[in-house]
Amino acid sequence: MSKLLHDKLHCGRYLLPMQGEGFRPLVMGGLNVTPDSFSDGGAHATLDLALSRAEQMIADGVDIIDIGGESTRPGSASVSAAQEMDRVMPVLYVLRDCGKPLSVDTRRPDVMREAIAAGADMINDIEGFREPASLAAVSDGECALCIMHMQGEPRTMQADPQYRDVVAEVGDFLAVRAQAAHEAGIAAQRLCIDPGFGFGKTLDHNLALLAQLAALQDRLQLPVLAGLSRKTMIGKLTGKPVEQRMAGSVAAALVAVKNGARIVRVHDVAETVDALKVWAAAA
Numbered sequence: 544m545s546k547l548l549h550d551k552l553h554c555g556r557y558l559l560p561m562q563g564e565g566f567r568p569l570v571m572g573g574l575n576v577t578p579d580s581f582s583d584g585g586a587h588a589t590l591d592l593a594l595s596r597a598e599q600m601i602a603d604g605v606d607i608i609d610i611g612g613e614s615t616r617p618g619s620a621s622v623s624a625a626q627e628m629d630r631v632m633p634v635l636y637v638l639r640d641c642g643k644p645l646s647v648d649t650r651r652p653d654v655m656r657e658a659i660a661a662g663a664d665m666i667n668d669i670e671g672f673r674e675p676a677s678l679a680a681v682s683d684g685e686c687a688l689c690i691m692h693m694q695g696e697p698r699t700m701q702a703d704p705q706y707r708d709v710v711a712e713v714g715d716f717l718a719v720r721a722q723a724a725h726e727a728g729i730a731a732q733r734l735c736i737d738p739g740f741g742f743g744k745t746l747d748h749n750l751a752l753l754a755q756l757a758a759l760q761d762r763l764q765l766p767v768l769a770g771l772s773r774k775t776m777i778g779k780l781t782g783k784p785v786e787q788r789m790a791g792s793v794a795a796a797l798v799a800v801k802n803g804a805r806i807v808r809v810h811d812v813a814e815t816v817d818a819l820k821v822w823a824a825a826a
């Protein structure tokens with residue numbers, strides 16, 4: 544397994560082993576608080592549903608809960624910061640003391656600030672903290688940063704993604720953003736990187752990145768977080784619609800871990816946790 548710059552990810556109130564003593568690959572459960580994720584029963588029903596999903600994830604063995612108020616699926620439109628905060632903040636307040644690290648998936652500096660003030664342990668930015676004010680929003684304090692690569696933006700990113708060398712270019716981007724974080728005074732111990740599967744990438748791009756995860760991690764010496772769960776690439780490989788992609792997603796999570804990923808972002812927490820237990824005992 545590739546050697547990292549740091550043994551533990553500093554993640555707000557938590558220190559998460561990334562190699563050596565106490566390390567095992569971690570499972571991040573995505574908790575989307577968006578109208579397309581829940582039946583439209585109003586704000587209260589949405590909050591209740593989000594909380595019961597979070598409780599189920601905890602019972603299933605989740606390690607990190609990633610709360611998001613903006614859909615990042617290909618083709619989705621952006622929402623205002625106010626709308627995003629209305630969705631995310633109540634969930635964050637209620638889950639604050641659930642005993643698991645809480646990540647907030649946002650690309651807006653205003654949401655980052657509010658989330659950190661409310662106790663978020665990690666900020667997961669699909670734009671890799673490119674927005675000029677975003678690094679300033681997260682620089683103070685202890686929260687972890689997930690720096691993700693995306694070509695384009697969710698509404699149009701899958702139209703015609705192009706790379707000369709996808710692994711090199713994604714690595715270059717992540718290296719530049721990690722350096723920007725360093726210059727903003729953010730310790731490397733607070734960083735993890737993510738190639739952004741499906742974010743402006745064809746199936747071939749995704750497969751090349753998956754095969755080269757260890758090389759990416761070796762190059763930056765920062766822990767890799769990989770999110771493959773239920774994505775179009777799983778649909779293309781299996782021929783299955785989104786609601787039947789669980790087995791393919793679990794297989795993809797195992798490949799990512801085998802190739803060095805320290806954290807996998809998933810929908811099917813219980814199944815992924817079981818698969819990783821078997822993998823850890825048998826590998």
Ligand code: 9MG
Nearest residue numbers: 648667689691737739740770
């Ligand atoms: C929010 N979100 C959806 N997919 C994701 C992925 O692959 N990585 C990260 N970091 N976030 C994601």
